[in-house]
Amino acid sequence: MAARTVYLACKSCNFITEMNVCPRCAGETTREWQGQVAILDFEKSEIAKKMGITANGIYALKVR
Ligand SMILES: [Zn+2]
Numbered sequence: 428m429a430a431r432t433v434y435l436a437c438k439s440c441n442f443i444t445e446m447n448v449c450p451r452c453a454g455e456t457t458r459e460w461q462g463q464v465a466i467l468d469f470e471k472s473e474i475a476k477k478m479g480i481t482a483n484g485i486y487a488l489k490v491r
Contacts, residue, residue: 436460436487443485462488
């Protein structure tokens, strides 16, 4: 039986990762997050602007 990957979200930048520490900003990650958004072109994305995202990737919409 394959273990299911647990995805974590960074508390600082909302970046979704499998690591315990955010590979992007070295912030703490948590399992307590909801929703996800793929930012493909952060320079043109209104969501990215609102969330202060400055790189493409997948982000959690809500991190506790
Ligand atoms: Zn981060």
